[in-house]
Amino acid sequence: MISKDTLLSNDLFGDLNPRDWPISISDLPPGSALVGGSVRDALLNKLSQKPDLDFVIPTNAINFSENLSKKINGTFIKLDEKRDIARLVINGWTLDFARQVGENLQDDLLRRDFRINAIALRLTGKPEIFDPTGGINDLKSKKIVAISEKNLLDDPLRILRGFRFMCELDFELEKKTKTFLKNNVDKLSNIAPERMKMEILKIVNSKWNSSVWKTYLELQLLNEWNDNNFPYIELERKDISTKNLIFGSFLSKLIFLLSDEGLSRLTFSKNQIKRCKNLRFWVHKINKLDDLSEDERFQLHIDLEEDLPSFILFLKERDSSPWLKRWKDPHDPLFHPSAPFDGHLLQKAFGIPPGPFLGELIRYLSREKAYGRISTNNEAMEVARKWTLENSPFL
Known part of the structure; x- marks a missing residue:
C-alpha cells in the first residue's frame, strides 16, 4: 500500500x-x-x-x-x-x-x-x-506559527513578514507568534529601508479583511514610521477585498500604515509620496464635501483622478457607489477633467506666450467643461476669447 x-x-x-x-x-x-x-x-x-x-x-x-x-x-x-x-x-x-x-x-x-x-x-x-x-x-x-523567537530576531524583517503572510494567505497569527512579533517591533528599526519598503509594498498589494485591521492595530508594527494621525476607523468599516474596490485599496492602506515622513524615510518615490499627500489632504476634508466650492471640488478631481478609488473607500455608503460609477466612465468631464484644447492651439489662436497665464486659461476651460458649461469646440473657443479679453495682461 x-x-x-x-x-x-x-x-x-x-x-x-x-x-x-x-x-x-x-x-x-x-x-x-x-x-x-x-x-x-x-x-x-x-x-x-x-x-x-x-x-x-x-x-x-x-x-x-x-x-x-x-x-x-x-x-x-x-x-x-x-x-x-x-x-x-x-x-x-x-x-x-x-x-x-x-x-x-x-x-x-x-x-x-x-x-x-x-x-x-x-x-x-x-x-x-x-x-x-x-x-x-x-x-x-490556516495558522502562521514561528519556529522560534530567535529565528525571527536573526533577521528582524521576519517580524513584518509574518504580518505580510497573514495578509496574503488570509491566515491567523498563532497566539505565541503574535506575542513574538509584538514584543520585538522595535527591532525593525535595524532593517535597511529598501528591504522594509519591499515588504510593505507586498502588504499593501495584498487583500485585507477585518481581522487584518484588528491585528495591525494590536501590533502597531510601523509606529516608528507613522504619526498615527489618520482616521483608520472609517476605512476599517470597508471590506478591502470587495471586488469593486480592491483596485483602490493600495494607496488607502499605504497612508494608513505610513506618514509622509515615514514614506520618505523608507525610500518611497517622490511620485508615491505626492499621491499619498494628496489623498491624505482630501480624506481629512471628507466630512465637508458638501461645502466644497466648485473650484475646490474641481481641484479634488485634478489631484485624485488616478487615485479616486482610494478616496472612495473613505466615503459614506450613499456616496461610494455613485462616485465609483462616475469614475468608471472615462467620458465624465468632472471625474476625468481635461481641457477642450491643448496649449499650442490656444497660443496660436490668441497669441498667448507659454507661462502662468496660459495655464490659468487652460484650467478655466477645463473647469467650465467639467461642470457642463462648455459642450462644443465653438463654445469653448468663444469662452476662451472672452476670458482672454477680460484677464489678459498683454492687452
Missing part, C-alpha cells in the same frame, strides 16, 4: 511540474531540495504559472549557479557571498540557490522563519516531502 506521505509527495511533485522548469532535476547536485514559497503555494493550490523556485543545495551554491547559468544561458546574480546565495533568471523564471545551513536539511529548515515556510521537497531519487516542524498541519489550520 502506498502511504499518504508518498501520495502527497507525488501530488506535490506533479503540481510543481518540473518538466516546465528551465532546468532539469538531473542538473542539481545530490542532496538538493526545493523549499519555501513554491512548495507552500503548491500545497495550497495557489501556484503561479512560473513560480519562484528556491533550492537548497549541500555546498558551493554560488559556484554551482554560475556554472549552471552558462549551461542554460541564464542571467547569474550573486545575492549574498557570505551566506553563499545566488540567483538565476531565465525566460521569466527566477531560481534561487542557497547553500544548506547546518549539517543536514533538517538543520536548515529549523533555522527558517515560520513553519509553513519550512517544508521541503527532496529531489534526490523519488520526490519526498520533508516537514520537520509541522508546517503542513499549519496550512490545513
